[in-house]
Structures are given as structure tokens and as C-alpha cells.
Amino acid sequence: SQTIHQWPATLVQPVGSPLSLECTVEGTSNPNLYWYRQAAGRGLQLLFYSVGIGQISSEVPQNLSASRPQDRQFILSSKKLLLSDSGFYLCAWSRGELRLRRGANVLTFGAGSRLTVL
Amino acid sequence: AQKITQTQPGMFVQEKEAVTLDCTYDTSDQSYGLFWYKQPSSGEMIFLIYQGSYDEQNATEGRYSLNFQKARKSANLVISASQLGDSAMYFCAMREGSTGRRALTFGSGTRLQVQP
Numbered sequence: 368s369q370t371i372h373q374w375p376a377t378l379v380q381p382v383g384s385p386l387s388l389e390c391t392v393e394g395t396s397n398p399n400l401y402w403y404r405q406a407a408g409r410g411l412q413l414l415f416y417s418v419g420i421g422q423i424s425s426e427v428p429q430n431l432s433a434s435r436p437q438d439r440q441f442i443l444s445s446k447k448l449l450l451s452d453s454g455f456y457l458c459a460w461s462r463g464e465l466r467l468r469r470g471a472n473v474l475t476f477g478a479g480s481r482l483t484v485l
Numbered sequence: 486a487q488k489i490t491q492t493q494p495g496m497f498v499q500e501k502e503a504v505t506l507d508c509t510y511d512t513s514d515q516s517y518g519l520f521w522y523k524q525p526s527s528g529e530m531i532f533l534i535y536q537g538s539y540d541e542q543n544a545t546e547g548r549y550s551l552n553f554q555k556a557r558k559s560a561n562l563v564i565s566a567s568q569l570g571d572s573a574m575y576f577c578a579m580r581e582g583s584t585g586r587r588a589l590t591f592g593s594g595t596r597l598q599v600q601p
Contacts, residue, residue: 426588474589
């Protein structure tokens, strides 16, 4: 079975410090990978998604970046955090092929990383 | 324009009663998929149910069913026989098929509180 791991679970960082959140998926190959951010009491905002190694699509301009150095590893980074970067960050994966019929490739989420920038 | 609209920020329901959570969507694609997720206070996102635009029957998964009205562009989630453990945030989401984009677009969510 497939599992997704995300860490760290909680992070408190000062403004201007760097950030690295990591996500790995087990039990599948060539997954699509996603980073979402959720502000307090709000919906999920897509930040980045990747369909393969080194292939990153950015949805929202910001001071964050993403990398996919290995097939099942997805990293969210920042060189200098802003106060507005605080939030709940969720990594997710789905099967590589696009399916829109029953059994469609559902997004499966990690447990999330709660980031507080002070 | 909002792709996914959830107009109920919060809902209350008595235990054992049914509740409907509203979701309307906006797309010009003929091929798309609609998803519902549950987010308990722990923060994890739990997939509940899926409806494809070409599916002729409304989706059902246990106590969850999806009232899909294509002409109205609505995909309401119905939870039957509510339980205390159903208290959570519920998100409606959509994937549009024309561009091959895999990511989901989420609504702002509805907070459901089940009362004993």
C-alpha cells in the first residue's frame, strides 16, 4: 500500500530564516506530487505540483520554491521567510495518469506541517 | 470567479439526523471530477467521495452520498445518520479535465458540528 510522509510536523521560525519541508511517498512510482497551503480557517491553495523529476509547476508567485530531486521526494523551500508564510502546509500525491472516471486518481494527503513565522 | 463555492461557513446538525453541505462549481469543461474531503481538527485531509461529470448515477460511499445536479452545477454532500465524529471541516474540490491538469481546486469549506 502507498504511504505519504511529511515532516516536520510543527515548525516555528523567525522572519528571514530559511525553510525546508520534505515529503516522501512510498509504494508507488512516478506519482504526481503537490504542495498546498492552508491559512487559518481557510481553504487550500495550490502552491506547486510536479508530474516528474525536475518538473515543477508554480501556481502562485511568492518567495517559496519547490524541488523534486527524486521520483518520490518533494521539497518545499524558502530562502527568507515572511510573516505571511505562516500556515498549514500539506503535501499530496496522486497516480501519474489522469483519470476522470470512477476510481479517478484521488489526491492523498500527508499529515501536514504547521509553520509559524514570528 | 470562484471555481468552487461553498456558501455555508458553518452548519449544525443533531446526532442521527441527515445534513446537506452545499457546493457549486464553475467550469466550461465537459469532462471534470468533483471531490469531497473531510478535515478533522487534527488537520489531515480525508477523501470521502468522488463524482465524475460523465457518471450518470450519484455517487455513494457508506453514509455519504453526492447529490449531483449537472445543469445547476452543484455537487452537494449528504451525510446520513450524523455521528459526533463527523464534526469537522468539509471541502468540495474539482479537477478540470481539458488541460490535463492534475491538481484540485478547493472551496473555502464548511465547518460541521454534530450535536448530541
